[in-house]
Amino acid sequence: MSIGLDPVIHAPNRLQMCCMLAGVDDIDFATLREVLDVSESVLSKHIKLLDEAGYLKVRKTPSEGRVRTWLALTGAGRKALTGHLAALRSMMAGVPEG
Amino acid sequence: MSKLDPDTTRMLAEVEAARGDLARRARAPLWYHPVLGLLAGGLLAVQAAPLAARIAYLPLFAVGLILLVRAYRRKTGMWVSGFRAGRTRWVAVALLVAIWTTMGMALWLEWQVGVRGALLVGGLIVAVATTIQGLVWEAAFRRDLDEGGGL
Numbered sequence A: 001m002s003i004g005l006d007p008v009i010h011a012p013n014r015l016q017m018c019c020m021l022a023g024v025d026d027i028d029f030a031t032l033r034e035v036l037d038v039s040e041s042v043l044s045k046h047i048k049l050l051d052e053a054g055y056l057k058v059r060k061t062p063s064e065g066r067v068r069t070w071l072a073l074t075g076a077g078r079k080a081l082t083g084h085l086a087a088l089r090s091m092m093a094g095v096p097e098g
Numbered sequence B: 001m002s003k004l005d006p007d008t009t010r011m012l013a014e015v016e017a018a019r020g021d022l023a024r025r026a027r028a029p030l031w032y033h034p035v036l037g038l039l040a041g042g043l044l045a046v047q048a049a050p051l052a053a054r055i056a057y058l059p060l061f062a063v064g065l066i067l068l069v070r071a072y073r074r075k076t077g078m079w080v081s082g083f084r085a086g087r088t089r090w091v092a093v094a095l096l097v098a099i100w101t102t103m104g105m106a107l108w109l110e111w112q113v114g115v116r117g118a119l120l121v122g123g124l125i126v127a128v129a130t131t132i133q134g135l136v137w138e139a140a141f142r143r144d145l146d147e148g149g150g151l
Helices: A012-022 A029-036 A040-052 A075-092 B005-025 B032-048 B051-076 B087-113 B118-147
Strands: A026-028 A056-063 A066-073
Touching (some): A012 A026, A012 A066, A012 B005, A026 A029, A029 A040, A029 A066, A029 B005, A066 A075, B005 B118, B032 B087, B032 B118
Antiparallel strands (some): A026 A066
16 A cells, blocks of 8 residues: 555445545435446445445434435545545655655 | 556546546526525515515525525535635625625615615516526536635
């Protein structure tokens, strides 16, 4: 893993998740699953990893007789994503990360 | 160029694709902005009514907002703060300034100067401005997502 890249965020699906979450306040589980085109179990694993790293806030709300799961990026998650993207872009430019 | 470049390029392209997909989903129901406009405009227009009607409007306004948020969440599967970073923040601030200015002017004209109907006209202006700005905000949000802004 290169300097500046966050191993928790680095997996493609988790990077996509974080980038989407960074643009909104929160997204529900079903919408995220549709956009990423992954199974529920795969998404749940990614959520668990990000949650354990403190990058994700998970909230459950009742909605029309079922429970809906809402996901939001925490401040730490946003900071980690910003650093990760900066590292990716510097790799793209062929500039060594400071 | 680093030998990781193909992976990095693909990864960034996937991120952009996912955000583009999200941008296409970020569309409120067609009636959302007009209803929000009516609620906001009504808040000003109702000031011309007796005190009891003004007080009665407040819970209606609050319930209306709650239902709108629910409808937006149900339709799009997400929630976005109006003041999020990016172009959207400028649109939201512009709307707020326009509404406050219109409300202040209308209240001053009706109550201080005695211009009858100023509150109703002001309410209409607020309703139309809120509707239009809502649509502009949504377009700005989609553009921000498409271009990776607001990160």
